[in-house]
Amino acid sequence: MGDGMMKTYDIAALPGDGVGKEVVSSAIEVIGALSDVHGGLAFRFTEFPWNCDYYMEHETMMPPDAMKTLAQFEGVFLGAVGNPAIVPDHVSLWGMLIKIRREFELSINMRPAKKVRGIESPLVNPKSFDLVVVRENSEGEYSEVGGRIHRGADEMAIQNAIFTRKATERAIRFAFELAGKRNKHVTSATKSNGIYHSMPFWDEVFTEVAKEYPDIESRSNHIDALAAFFVTKPYDFDVIVASNLFGDVLTDIGSAIMGSIGIAPSANINLSGKYPSMFEPVHGSAPDIAGKGVANPIGQIWTAKLMLDHFGEEELGRELLTIIEDATEAGIKTPDIGGRSTTAEVTEEICSRIRKKG
Template identity: 65%
Template sequence: MKTYEIAVIPGDGIGNEVVPAALQVLRTLADVHGGLNFKFTSFPWNCDYYMANGKMMPDDGIDILKGFQAVFLGAIGDPKRVPDHISLWGLLIKIRREFEQSINIRPAAYFKGLESPLKHTKNFDLMVVRENSEGEYSEIGGRIHKGEDQLAIQNAIFSRRATERAMDYAFKLAQSRRGHVTSATKSNGIVHTMPFWDEVFEDVSKKYPDVQTAAYHIDALSAFFVTRPEIFDVVVSSNLFGDILSELGAAIMGSIGIAPAANINTKGNYPSMFEPVHGSAPDIYGRGIANPIAQIWTAKMMLDHFGDTDIAQKLLDILQDVTAEGVKTPDIGGRATTQEVTEAICNKLKDLA
């Protein structure tokens, strides 16, 4: 029997509702599968922790997390009490950077039982591979002067190593899917980093002659996500472009409340981290109506990362079956509670036995 030791950080807001739901599903899955076992250790690191301690996590938090095979995160943020740049950089981005989680992957697919805002939706199934360590989210820059002379500088950093790493990941992923990689660029307007991005993409593509390629400027690519998302397989992008495209991907699915994400350490020397795309949603926290599907789909991606792809796919199929049967939370047109959706998923998992 395989035992996975998982660090669990429910975080803020609805993270404290959807993470327990996902853990219930994973425990049920382990009971049904027989060959899986999970050992969960929960950590109360969030904005409450910050208010009490002046920091989002303890000084040895990273050292503590190193001993786990994965980090399972709910949501971070309580902007009325803690500014987002403090909460995110003090926990989420800190973990991403110190654990060298250089790749962020986010799927978007036609989801049974979910009404897409697109009028004529064809089946689409795409994966955004986002460079997750540098690019436009570099910390290099600063401000000088005051008043009307005030100046802010933010430097975008693109290294060949990190760019190649993201592109290699995208091409290898495409080889296991439909064999096509699209590059998100803007070399007609951003004169240094994006031509460099294009050059690296061309170089990397030569190593994968079995994979077809395309490149679109980010403005046109965003439009194509809406008008013809079915043409895309794997889309590789910089940090900022990938962030925007993956949110758009969630929107064309019909709700950000079902969108998952994974932050991958490609070397295996530190744990990867799995989190839903949605935030802490303080406006609905405590009402029992948060959609648990994103967190559970995130758990599916964690299983894929561990190599348990067959049972992971069965879990995703069940998520879609439950939604298609109308067991849905209010954000996607239903009346079910968080727990009712979770119970419906667990019951279908038990049927597998």
């Protein structure tokens, strides 16, 4: 990083499948506008064509040296992975998205959700909710441990959930540190009244870590009640820390109460800096609208905001999110959030506002 006085970040861009190609292009354009206005900062994107089409030609989602190639960058900017019409989802996801998450030790998945100005929430009274889910991203219910035996009526499948103290404490501690920069409140998602071993263990670690942060309020909610509270009173929450599965479910609810999964961002964080972190929107490749020019670019652009935050450019990140909301409040929106604008029109509106503000 760094060219003289210019601060340059080298980013690997993986547009992937479907609308990923469209929204990654939009976000790169927005980041370019932001960099132009704020001298001394630049993002250099190198694009790689790894996706389901690549799999159909090479029988692998990425080349053998892909991880070594990606490791040379300071960040990975991912669009979307998946085209089930030609490649089964478990093949595409485990061959690319999950492979990167696991091998780059992206142990934290962070997904914010807030009431966005100009976007109607399906909730009657959402108030101004603004929360972040910190999801343990490396183990839990999404472990690969288990197997199948027998066939027919006696067939059996065993899936083991793996919870280590190291990973559990790492996620919980990250949540408390994050809450310290926000509204000083952490909620733990648990199910210790129904899951006999892993959730009481999770609760114990949460209680231990909470004692180290006496100035931060903490509580635990069972996941079923917590899912309901996300709908009935999302404004009650600040930072929520959850296991891999619970975090996955809660963040889809978070997307829904914002008004569209198309605006939801996420960051996969490597805490040690040993490997690059990866930034991706929550939405999938949406093959039904791919190529029609109506994909919502906000999820990818908001994801770029999380990337800015990760690199310490938090003031620029806040500015970008404000401009996104200024655009939606002005009615420049794609059809999924009640507008008539195209992907290109939303992108150009955000870029134009960046230039005017600069």
